[in-house]
Structure formats: C-alpha cells, structure tokens
Amino acid sequence: MRKRAVRITDGNEKEKSARELLVESLRLPRDTMMGASIVTVIGNDQVLVENYRGILEYTDCCITLQGKTCRIAVSGRCLNISYYTNDDMKIEGKISEIRYL
Amino acid sequence: MIGIIRWLKGFVKIRVWGYAPERFMNLCTNRGIVLWGLSGSGGCYTMFLCLSDYFALRDIVKKTKTRVAVLERHGLPFFMRDAGRRKTFLAGILCCFLFLTVMSRFVWAIEFVGNERITDDELTDFLNGRGVDYGTRKSALDIEALEDALRETFPQVTWTSMRLDGCRITVQIKENELPAQEEQEADAARFSDGADLVAVRSGVIASILTRSGVPQVKAGDSVEKGDVLISGLVPVMNDDGTVREWQRTAADGDIVLEYERDVSLKQDFSYTYKNYTGREKRFHFFTLFDRRYVFPFTGCRFVKYDEVIQQERVRLLGQIDLPLSAGSIVCREYLPVDAVYDEESAKRLLEAAFQKFIAGLEEKGVHIIQKDVKIGKREDAMLLRGQLTVQQEAAVLRPVTAVPETEPEAAQ
Numbered sequence: 001m002r003k004r005a006v007r008i009t010d011g012n013e014k015e016k017s018a019r020e021l022l023v024e025s026l027r028l029p030r031d032t033m034m035g036a037s038i039v040t041v042i043g044n045d046q047v048l049v050e051n052y053r054g055i056l057e058y059t060d061c062c063i064t065l066q067g068k069t070c071r072i073a074v075s076g077r078c079l080n081i082s083y084y085t086n087d088d089m090k091i092e093g094k095i096s097e098i099r100y101l
Numbered sequence: 102m103i104g105i106i107r108w109l110k111g112f113v114k115i116r117v118w119g120y121a122p123e124r125f126m127n128l129c130t131n132r133g134i135v136l137w138g139l140s141g142s143g144g145c146y147t148m149f150l151c152l153s154d155y156f157a158l159r160d161i162v163k164k165t166k167t168r169v170a171v172l173e174r175h176g177l178p179f180f181m182r183d184a185g186r187r188k189t190f191l192a193g194i195l196c197c198f199l200f201l202t203v204m205s206r207f208v209w210a211i212e213f214v215g216n217e218r219i220t221d222d223e224l225t226d227f228l229n230g231r232g233v234d235y236g237t238r239k240s241a242l243d244i245e246a247l248e249d250a251l252r253e254t255f256p257q258v259t260w261t262s263m264r265l266d267g268c269r270i271t272v273q274i275k276e277n278e279l280p281a282q283e284e285q286e287a288d289a290a291r292f293s294d295g296a297d298l299v300a301v302r303s304g305v306i307a308s309i310l311t312r313s314g315v316p317q318v319k320a321g322d323s324v325e326k327g328d329v330l331i332s333g334l335v336p337v338m339n340d341d342g343t344v345r346e347w348q349r350t351a352a353d354g355d356i357v358l359e360y361e362r363d364v365s366l367k368q369d370f371s372y373t374y375k376n377y378t379g380r381e382k383r384f385h386f387f388t389l390f391d392r393r394y395v396f397p398f399t400g401c402r403f404v405k406y407d408e409v410i411q412q413e414r415v416r417l418l419g420q421i422d423l424p425l426s427a428g429s430i431v432c433r434e435y436l437p438v439d440a441v442y443d444e445e446s447a448k449r450l451l452e453a454a455f456q457k458f459i460a461g462l463e464e465k466g467v468h469i470i471q472k473d474v475k476i477g478k479r480e481d482a483m484l485l486r487g488q489l490t491v492q493q494e495a496a497v498l499r500p501v502t503a504v505p506e507t508e509p510e511a512a513q
Contacts (some may be wrong), residue, residue: 054123054126054131055123055126055127058123060141081136081148082138083136084129084130084139086130
C-alpha cells in the first residue's frame with residue numbers, strides 16, 4: 001500500500017541564474033529544463049530516483065548517486081536496487097536518511 | 102508481462118567484483134543494458150540481466166577491470182538446452198499433446214437437459230441405436246439428422262437442440278406440457294370412423310352417463326367383458342321410424358362398473374432378517390469403459406454380505422468426462438437369522454399389508470364399496486381372504502367393426 005509520497009527536487013535557492021528565472025517565470029518543469037533529479041519516497045522502504053547520471057557508491061547501507069546538479073545519498077539498512085536503467089532506478093530497504101551533498 | 106518476456110528471452114544472475122563495479126553498472130545502463138535485482142556490498146555485487154545483454158559485457162568488463170561470473174541461468178533458451186538432454190521428458194510432452202489432440206476428436210460426454218418424462222436411459226438408448234456413444238468420432242456425427250430422428254422417435258418432444266461443445270454433446274429437449282390433450286387428439290384421429298365403449302371386465306353397471314353415442318345398457322344391468330356399453334353408431338331415423346343411415350361417432354361417457362374382487366394375502370410366521378456383524382471390507386475399483394477392475398484382487402471372503410458401491414466419474418479439469426470411473430465397494434458382513442412372528446405381530450403386519458393394498462387400489466381410481474374379508478390362522482402363516490365389492494370406470498374405446506348395413510336396406 002502506498003502510504004505517503006514526498007517529492008523533493010534539488011535546486012539552489014540562493015543564486016538564481018537567468019535560466020532559473022526563465023523557468024520560474026514561464027512555469028516550466030524544472031526536472032526537464034534544469035535537469036533536476038526527482039526523488040520519490042514511498043514510506044520508508046522504497047525510493048524512486050529519476051534524472052541521475054550514475055552510481056558513485058553502492059553498499060548495503062548507503063547508495064550515493066550522481067545527479068545532474070548534485071549528489072544524493074540514500075542511507076539505511078539492507079539496501080537493494082530493484083531495477084536500474086538509464087532513466088530511473090528503484091531502491092528498496094529500510095531507509096533512514098536521504099541527503100543532498 | 103515483463104517477467105514473461107524476460108523468461109522467453111532468457112536471463113542470468115551474475116556476480117561482479119573487481120576494481121570499479123559501480124562504474125560497471127553505470128556503463129551497463131549507458132549502453133542500454135537493463136539491470137535488476139541488484140544486491141551486495143563490499144565490492145562484490147549480484148544482479149540479473151538479459152542473456153543477449155550478457156554477451157555485450159566484454160568491453161565493459163575490460164574497461165572497468167572487473168570480473169563477472171554467472172551464478173544462475175533462467176528462461177526458455179536454457180530450458181530448451183536442458184530439455185534437449187532429457188529426451189524422455191520431451192517425448193512425454195509430445196505424447197501428451199498427441200494424446201490430447203487425438204482424444205479431442207471423440208465424444209467423451211453426453212448430457213441431457215430438459216427431459217422430465219423421457220428418462221436419460223431412454224435417450225441414451227436412442228443415441229446408442231444411432232451409433233452415438235462414448236468414444237464416437239465427432240466427424241461421424243450428423244447433428245441435424247439426430248435432432249430430426251429424436252423428434253420422430255419421441256412425439257412428445259416439441260423442440261430439440263443438440264450442441265457439440267468440445268468433446269461433450271448436450272442434448273436439450275422440450276417436452277409437450279399437455280400430453281393428455283395430445284393423446285385425446287390422437288384418439289380422436291384414430292377413432293374418426295366411430296368407436297364403441299366396451300366393458301373391460303364383467304360386472305354390474307353402477308351408473309352410466311352418455312355424452313355421445315347410444316347407450317346399450319342401463320344402471321343395474323349385468324355385462325360381460327367385451328360387451329358394448331355405448332355404441333358409436335347413431336341411427337338417423339326416417340319419418341316412418343325406420344333407420345335411414347348410421348352416423349359414426351366416437352362414443353363418450355362415464356360408466357362405472359361394480360364387481361367383486363377376490364383378495365388373498367399371506368403372512369408367514371417364519372422370516373429371516375440380516376444380523377450385521379459389524380465387519381466390513383473396503384475395495385477400490387476403477388471402471389474403464391464397461392470393465393471394472395477391483396483392488397485388491399483377493400475378493401470378499403464373507404459368506405453373506407451386502408455391497409455398498411460409491412462411484413464417481415473422472416472429469417479432466419472439471420469439464421472433460423473420461424470413460425473412467427473410480428470408486429469404492431464396502432462389503433458388510435451379515436448373518437441370516439431365522440426368526441418367528443407371534444400371532445399378534447403377524448396379524449398386525451397382515452392388516453398393514455391389506456391397508457396398503459387398498460390404498461394402491463384407490464390410487465388407481467377403484468372405489469371400495471364393501472369389504473368382506475376374514476383373517477385366519479394356518480399352521481405356518483396367517484391368511485387374509487375375502488372379497489371386495491368395488492366400483493371402477495371400466496370401459497375402453499374400440500373401433501366400430503360391425504355396421505348393420507342390412508338394417509336400413511331391410512327397413513326400406
């Protein structure tokens with residue numbers, strides 16, 4: 001059962017480039033225009049990640065991904081990657097923390 | 102669905118270890134290789150990938166300085182390779198398909214729907230007579246001809262439909278709900294040339310009510326079996342009182358005959374009953390076509406026993422009836438014990454039998470006027486003897502045979 005879905009997009013709030021301003025003013029989708037990663041968390045045991053470049057580190061307690069604008073670190077226990085394609089991936093396990101590095 | 106496609110294409114589980122396994126995964130995805138079920142840590146990972154993708158790993162392995170080992174193989178390509186070694190297994194599958202293909206060309210189930218007065222046995226006999234039975238080839242069936250023949254054979258069937266579903270023939274029939282009316286119409290057609298009502302037994306006329314025809318007797322007359330009670334020849338008179346011609350009609354009326362009927366019932370004092378010992382022996386059997394095979398072969402060694410048979414027809418997937426039945430036979434041993442009724446019990450049984458006899462008569466429309474019976478005792482039995490005076494409608498139609506042609510001529 002899908003308990004709760006939280007969508008977090010990374011971005012820099014402090015300094016807005018001309019491209020960011022254009023995207024905001026025209027209300028264009030940030031993920032396609034800015035290459036922002038989409039991280040969808042379902043409960044505390046599933047994470048869906050889109051718009052990433054690759055895996056930097058993979059252990060059973062931490063998976064670090066290289067996004068287009070930042071790095072995303074998913075920490076927890078017994079972490080597995082259910083599927084891994086060029087577009088998206090699904091991480092399963094007991095997730096305790098998601099950090100943007 | 103994805104799982105089925107993967108199984109058809111074949112997939113392998115691999116273990117990757119070495120210098121940069123993460124880079125190995127990234128390169129895989131960059132080249133369009135889908136990985137799933139990734140797990141592991143400490144520089145050693147396991148994952149699944151399609152068989153065709155596995156052969157594209159060589160460059161990636163070189164570039165990332167990793168090593169790959171196949172742990173498991175799944176899917177159709179591997180199944181086919183393994184099946185090639187198991188020739189008996191393949192032959193079994195082939196035989197199975199062949200068996201199903203051949204067997205599906207025959208009829209293995211016959212079902213009757215909608216018959217109430219016509220029994221299943223009658224319909225089965227009819228089909229057997231037309232060469233339709235379990236195991237008949239489907240191509241040899243002429244459904245329309247069978248439907249026509251069924252309607253001709255059973256006139257009370259007003260509508261019939263035969264359907265062949267797979268290996269099952271479903272015979273749907275609808276019977277005429279008014280058979281009495283049809284019978285009356287048939288009688289009217291049969292007796293269109295005139296019919297007399299004649300007595301079916303000897304007796305005294307208790308009452309007579311004529312609807313059509315000329316009554317030949319009156320209440321109180323004695324008649325013999327075969328006497329004409331109501332004639333189907335109605336005279337048409339001339340003015341001078343002579344008969345001009347005879348009109349033929351089917352005589353109709355209610356005629357009640359009163360007659361005496363002997364009754365004799367006997368109840369023996371001695372009788373035998375079954376004293377069950379409680380010992381039972383169970384056998385299992387299967388019936389293939391008409392032949393029964395019972396296990397174990399030793400047979401029942403009881404001297405006297407009753408058999409209780411439970412049998413069930415084997416159905417494949419709950420749909421296809423096979424000519425195979427299985428069941429069990431329970432043999433219950435008993436000892437025949439000779440016993441004797443006392444006089445009172447025998448008399449009571451005899452009276453019960455007499456009441457049953459009377460009830461049977463009344464069910465047949467016989468009205469009992471007087472009972473004159475006596476119960477007597479003999480050395481070995483109680484006897485009930487006597488006479489019943491009964492009234493019953495006892496007349497049937499008989500086509501007019503003797504037309505008095507000479508009478509009108511004589512009259513002229």
